[in-house]
Amino acid sequence: xxxxxxxxxxxxxALAAVGLVAVHILMRLTQGYxxxxxxxxxxxxxxFLPYAGMLEIILILLSIHGFIGLRVILLELKQGxxxxxxxxxxxxxxxIGLITYGTRTIIMVNMG
Amino acid sequence: xxxxSENKKGIGGMIDPRRYGIERIAYLLMRLSGLGLxxxxxAHIYETSKILQGQFGWNEMIASTQTTHGxxxxxxxxxxxxxxxxxxxxxxxxxxGVGVGTPTRPDYPYSxxxxxxxxxxxxxxxxxxxxxxxxxxLAVMFGELK
Numbered sequence: 001x002x003x004x005x006x007x008x009x010x011x012x013x014a015l016a017a018v019g020l021v022a023v024h025i026l027m028r029l030t031q032g033y034x035x036x037x038x039x040x041x042x043x044x045x046x047x048f049l050p051y052a053g054m055l056e057i058i059l060i061l062l063s064i065h066g067f068i069g070l071r072v073i074l075l076e077l078k079q080g081x082x083x084x085x086x087x088x089x090x091x092x093x094x095x096i097g098l099i100t101y102g103t104r105t106i107i108m109v110n111m112g
Numbered sequence: 113x114x115x116x117s118e119n120k121k122g123i124g125g126m127i128d129p130r131r132y133g134i135e136r137i138a139y140l141l142m143r144l145s146g147l148g149l150x151x152x153x154x155a156h157i158y159e160t161s162k163i164l165q166g167q168f169g170w171n172e173m174i175a176s177t178q179t180t181h182g183x184x185x186x187x188x189x190x191x192x193x194x195x196x197x198x199x200x201x202x203x204x205x206x207x208x209g210v211g212v213g214t215p216t217r218p219d220y221p222y223s224x225x226x227x228x229x230x231x232x233x234x235x236x237x238x239x240x241x242x243x244x245x246x247x248x249x250l251a252v253m254f255g256e257l258k
Contacts, residue, residue, distance in 0.1 A: 011204050018197055033252050037174055039167045046163075059157070066150040073143055077123060098157060105161040 010068040017061040020054055027051070046109040059102040067095040135227055138235045142199055145192035152189050183253040190249040191242040198238035202231060 027045070028036045035041060045051050071091040075084060121128075129140045162173040176182070206212055206226065211234075213225030 007207075011207075014200055014204075021193075029252065034178075034255075039163070039170045042163060042170070062153055066146075066153055069146045070150060073147065077126060098154060101161065102157045105157070105164060109163055 006068060010065060010072075013061045013065040013068075017058060017065060020058045020061070023054065024058060043109065046106065047112065049110070052106055052110045056103060056106050059106070060099055063095045063098045063102075067091040067098075133227070134232055134235050138199055138238070141195060141239075142203070145196040148192045149189070149196060152192075183250065186253060187246045187250045191246040194245040195238045195242035198241055199235060202234035202238065206231060 030036075031041070046055075068091070071087055074087045074091075126143075127140060129137045159173055159177070162169045177186075211228070211230040213228055216225065
């Protein structure tokens with residue numbers, strides 16, 4: 001994939017995530033920080049399908065943004081054909097792993 | 113082929129913020145905050161998965177984070193998040209050609225048009241907003257604000 005396209009995905013995912021993360025944080029503040037973290041309240045959040053869907057979108061966007069960012073930092077440190085391939089594939093695999101693990105939590109709690 | 117390995121300072125060169133002004137410090141802070149936020153994000157995904165262990169597992173996890181150390185770490189995360197967001201928007205605008213000036217003939221003293229007051233204000237704003245958000249976060253976590 002061209003670097004320009006990777007950077008567009010990097011910036012696009014960041015902009016989209018900013019708005020959604022703001023909603024996620026506001027949910028913690030609208031009902032009091034400590035109360036919002038109570039078990040029953042968190043379970044209720046996960047069972048509310050639009051909110052669970054938003055968490056899944058945030059998970060995907062931040063995983064993409066985070067691991068593209070890590071890739072950029074590691075490629076600034078050192079260059080080389082094999083090194084760049086190892087870094088790119090490692091970041092991609094780590095991103096898929098994190099999305100899978102987070103999605104598992106969301107689905108299992110949502111399904112009850 | 114000439115050997116230019118002496119020019120490769122590696123991680124030491126990357127994290128050295130001296131000599132190039134606030135832009136270089138913003139570059140370093142952007143990478144440090146990005147790495148910190150990625151570590152926090154992975155930890156957050158792991159800690160929220162504790163809800164699968166039921167109420168006991170969740171309460172145990174929450175209790176381990178609701179300490180003075182936990183609040184201070186979270187305040188640092190809030191600061192990194194706000195700085196990374198505001199400075200990231202500045203960087204994106206700069207990459208899009210916003211606020212970097214117009215190309216001109218390079219005349220002495222060769223001041224780069226892209227490193228102008230608009231972007232410096234952007235960097236200082238990011239730092240100030242991060243500090244305000246950290247203080248607000250600490251006030252909420254320590255129960256000063258509801």
